[in-house]
Ligand code: TXA
């Protein structure tokens with residue numbers, strides 16, 4: 089398919105360009121168009137075949153529903169069973185704008201739009217080009233963000249390059265304004281629920297409705313091509329930790345990039361590629377630049393990208409949420425005041441790691457170590473450490489005699505480190521409060537997703553090899569935490 093790109097003026101879209109685009113929509117084609125949040129990939133939302141084209145072009149899973157974009161609030165009426173008072177007042181206050189409402193659908197809406205469900209998401213975008221196109225086409229536009237499925241949303245037409253050859257027309261009106269996607273608010277239950285934080289904040293919605301608004305965000309991730317690490321904590325500690333990580337990267341020849349707040353650029357070593365996203369205190373600026381900055385860093389051929397959470401008020405919640413998604417749902421908190429090692433039975437790997445970590449810390453740092461413990465995802469409480477683990481520690485002057493296995497349970501340590509990806513999955517699934525802060529040990533150290541293999545049932549050589557490996561990894565972990573995140577700086581990096 090040949091993809092045509094047409095420039096269009098944001099505020100005064102030329103009628104002939106809009107006519108062309110509307111004609112493509114009316115004959116069932118696909119048009120990438122700007123909204124005030126991100127670029128959308130639009131088709132006639134009442135034409136099931138046209139909508140199927142969106143899924144094909146994006147590689148989007150068929151059960152993921154689409155937003156219908158309307159040109160005026162009245163156009164929602166035919167698409168839904170009823171307009172509730174809450175919907176009315178929200179449309180009145182926030183439309184046109186970055187708020188999507190999920191309502192009960194009418195029979196007019198094709199199943200492909202709703203993923204077969206009985207609700208439909210609707211929004212009226214504020215962008216003049218989007219409005220002109222919808223009104224000229226005379227139909228609601230089904231449109232997801234105009235990225236290939238799983239990618240970060242496009243805030244400029246250049247970011248939609250992946251769709252060349254897959255869509256009929258791209259309307260290029262320059263960068264979008266808001267920068268993060270619309271807030272998706274479900275109004276079909278007893279209380280309003282934010283399914284995705286975005287351009288309109290929770291408090292703003294709560295204030296208009298005069299009630300509590302719940303937040304229940306999905307765990308969708310943006311698959312960046314480059315490994316992405318997100319830090320959270322007091323800015324001074326985050327800066328110190330990140331400087332240490334950058335020094336490690338440099339020493340190991342890894343090229344790193346930092347998504348940086350303007351106030352902090354001077355802290356990053358010249359070895360890192362720094363992409364300023366905006367001022368820490370200007371959330372509109374941050375949101376507006378976020379995806380463009382991510383796209384730029386992701387396209388720079390780096391080995392790793394770092395970012396840190398900002399304040400979470402207002403648009404900040406939506407920004408931090410996007411960062412979290414880019415980080416695969418995981419956040420590195422600094423400083424680490426409490427640390428839990430997790431394996432399966434809590435009789436070999438995790439108690440060894442606990443002992444080895446503390447020993448390494450005491451050799452290396454004068455600061456107070458974090459509170460360290462260990463547990464198993466399938467532990468029999470009270471079990472002793474296996475003889476192999478006891479012996480492997482004894483040769484290092486460490487004792488596991490007092491160790492008793494415990495199951496994973498209460499408490500929320502700052503950091504949970506598992507030995508394997510499978511254990512990480514079990515922690516995340518069974519303990520939602522820990523999900524964000526659970527990593528495999530190697531993953532946390534930036535060494536990819538390799539497991540520390542279970543020595544259980546092996547001979548002494550197997551245990552020794554496992555202990556050697558854990559000793560090395562724990563030493564690296566101490567370097568990362570002791571010298572970088574916790575306590576005062578011992579030496580400049
Ligand atoms: O700002 C935006 O919302 C952009 C612009 C183009 O309007 N659109 C956008 O669409 O981000 P998309 O498809 O990338 O994300 C839509 C989100 C998805 O998380 C989807 O699951 C959710 O809205 N959604 C759509 N219909 C829904 C429904 N009926 N019930 C619950 N969630 C729905």
Ligand code: MG
Pocket residue numbers: 232233241
């Ligand atoms: Mg999307």
